[in-house]
Amino acid sequence: MSCDEKVDCGRRRLLLATATLGGVAGVATAVPFVASMLPSERAKAAGAPVEADFSKLLPGQMMAVEWRGKPVWIINRTPEMLASLKKTDAKVSDPDSLKLMQPEYCRNETRSIKPEILVAVGICTHLGCSPTEKFKTGAESGIDPDWAGGFLCPCHGSTFDLAGRVYKGKPAPDNLEIPPHMYLGDAKILIGEDKKGA
Ligand code: FES
Structure with missing residues (x-):
């Protein structure tokens, strides 16, 4: 070996x-x-660093792994989910993530290395609660008839879109953090380490 x-x-x-x-x-x-x-x-x-294999994660599903005591979400976004990011651009407080809540290689429209796969720390940037998944859209979400899918923090109501960007006017000051990570294979990532020194 x-x-x-x-x-x-x-x-x-x-x-x-x-x-x-x-x-x-x-x-x-x-x-x-x-x-x-x-x-x-x-x-x-x-x-x-922690390895995560998401080969069984179907489009529209998410899973969580623990890294440094924090939950890290891996979300396999569908084309519809990705398209929703255009709609939420105007509603989130830091659409381009200028506050650097992600490594350089995730400073793009989808905040990810592969567009469909979002890797984000599942901890609200307000006071540290864990937001819950709200992937149902529209009135069915119970949040807002215009809801495009995302996450709701149960503690004080901060909402995040499907790229982990916080909506305007919410208590959370920042987007969800994207941890350093790198791909080890098509459906395998290493969380906590990358080759680009983020
Ligand atoms: S901890 Fe999430 S809104 Fe306060």
């Missing part, structure tokens, strides 16, 4: 542990791994 493969194995183990957190089995398997590490190793693992 080469050195690179060993590193990958480590990442996979971390991802497996985080993916099962919340279940009794997850706690049972994660604890011995963490307990066997020295404090400096533990700190390193807590900030380590």
Whole structure:
């Protein structure tokens, strides 16, 4: 096994542990791994990049992985969802994300590397609650008859579009953060590390 493969194995183990957190089995398997590490190793693992495979994520679906104790969403946007970003441009407070809430390589219309795949930290930029997915559009959303799909923060009502851009007049000051990430394959990303030094 080469050195690179060993590193990958480590990442996979971390991802497996985080993916099962919340279940009794997850706690049972994660604890011995963490307990066997020295404090400096533990700190390193807590900030380590995390691999995510989204090959089973269908258009219109999202999944979450844990990175540095935060939920990171991966959303597979449909063409309709992408088209909605044009409509929300005028309604969001920082349409071009000039406040740099994303790495340089995601400073584009879709705030992503691949247009359809959004990778964003699922933490509201107001006081840190986790927004909920509101992909249903229009009156069916229960938010607004013109709702184009996005996210609603249950704490104080901030709303975000399908690129994680915050709507005007809401308590959240910034768009959702896009973490550094890079593609390891067509449907596999590494979150927390990139080759472009973001
Ligand atoms: S924490 Fe999200 S709106 Fe306040």
